[in-house]
Amino acid sequence: IQLTQSPSFLSASVGDRVTITCRASQGISSYVAWYQQKPGEAPKLLIFSTSTLQRGVPSRFSGSGSGTEFPLTISSLQPEDFATYYCQELDSYPPTFGGGTKVEIK
Amino acid sequence: EVQLVESGGGLVQPGTSLRLSCAASGFTFDDHAMHWVRQVPGKGLEWVSGISWNSGITGYADSVKGRFTISRDNAKNFMYVQMDSLRPEDTALYYCARDKGSVFNWYFDLWGRGTLVTVS
Numbered sequence: 001i002q003l004t005q006s007p008s009f010l011s012a013s014v015g016d017r018v019t020i021t022c023r024a025s026q027g028i029s030s031y032v033a034w035y036q037q038k039p040g041e042a043p044k045l046l047i048f049s050t051s052t053l054q055r056g057v058p059s060r061f062s063g064s065g066s067g068t069e070f071p072l073t074i075s076s077l078q079p080e081d082f083a084t085y086y087c088q089e090l091d092s093y094p095p096t097f098g099g100g101t102k103v104e105i106k
Numbered sequence: 107e108v109q110l111v112e113s114g115g116g117l118v119q120p121g122t123s124l125r126l127s128c129a130a131s132g133f134t135f136d137d138h139a140m141h142w143v144r145q146v147p148g149k150g151l152e153w154v155s156g157i158s159w160n161s162g163i164t165g166y167a168d169s170v171k172g173r174f175t176i177s178r179d180n181a182k183n184f185m186y187v188q189m190d191s192l193r194p195e196d197t198a199l200y201y202c203a204r205d206k207g208s209v210f211n212w213y214f215d216l217w218g219r220g221t222l223v224t225v226s
Contacts, residue, residue, distance in 0.1 A: 033213055035151075042201055042217035043151065054215065086151055088212075094167055095212050097151040 001025055001089055003098035011106045016077045020101045022070040022087030030090040032070040034063055037100075038083045046085075047072065077103070108132035108216065110202045115221030122192055126221055128185040128202030133216075136160070136180040139205035141214060142187050144198035144223075154200070155187060159208040170196070192225045199223075 002025040012018050022032060031050045035043040045054045047063040050070060060075040074081055082105055087098040114126040128140070141156040155176040156165045164176050175188040185202060199222050203214035 035214075042219055043214070044217070045213060045215045048206070048213040048215075088151075090212050094153045094156075094165065096153075099150050 001028065001092045001096060003087055003089055003096055005085075005087060005098040005101045008099060008101060010101060010103045012077050012103060013106045014077055014079055018074045018077050018081075018103065020072045020085055020087075020103075022065075022072070022089075022098050024068045024070070024089060024091075027067045028070075028089050028091045032063070032065065033088040033090070034061075034072045035086045035088065035097075036081075036083045037086065043086065079105075110204065110216060110218035112200060112202045112218045112221035115200060115223045117224045117226065118192055120193055120225055123188065123190045124192060124223060126187045126189065126200055126202075126223070128218060130183045130185070130202075130204070133204075135178075135183040137208055139163075139208055139210055140178060140185045141203045141205060142176065142185075143201045143203050143214065143217075144196075145201065145220070146198045152198075156205070156210055157185065158210065163209060165210065189223070192223075194225050197223060197225050 004023045006021050034047040037043040046057050051063045062073045084100045084102045086100050111129045136159050139158045142154040144154050157176045173191045178185040199220040201220045202218040204216035205211050206213040206215045
């Protein structure tokens with residue numbers, strides 16, 4: 001399964017509502033996870049089981065979707081949210097990651 | 107403090123070997139499967155290998171199968187990967203990552219800062 005994230009680059013302002021979409025090359029019957037990676041840092045798990053927030057992750061992050069389309073939404077972008085976001089599918093062995101979406105400050 | 111710390115990376119020539127280590131602390135190590143995930147700087151993430159809590163299950167990406175060997179020592183809270191017959195395409199930052207489950211749950215909920223392997 002190949003994952004395509006769109007957009008690959010996003011320029012937004014603090015307070016904006018942002019949606020990143022992870023599209024699968026075929027339907028996913030299992031789940032999707034989302035990771036956030038800031039420059040020079042390791043990835044951080046944000047969401048697992050498609051829509052469950054990892055402990056400590058702010059509620060402005062939400063995940064949803066099914067089949068081939070899985071959106072990650074940030075309801076009100078904060079300065080600390082500027083980072084690269086990766087989706088991961090769990091249908092394949094091994095699971096694969098999307099190519100990433102870089103969110104930058106407008 | 108709950109953390110993972112990788113070590114052992116470096117610059118090596120093609121065809122040679124390297125052993126990476128991952129030291130875990132601050133949590134019950136043998137409650138979790140563990141993985142190696144790599145990232146070419148500026149590029150995406152690629153799962154490399156994983157090992158279940160008791161070493162009963164191991165897995166490898168096709169790109170490293172037969173060349174890499176993963177292991178763990180629960181008494182010492184360490185995970186390792188022995189990388190043999192290294193190729194230039196193995197050049198990447200190698201992360202140690204904790205699985206949320208004891209077998210392959212595939213959610214990586216704790217990561218180290220990575221160790222850089224350069225094969226040239």
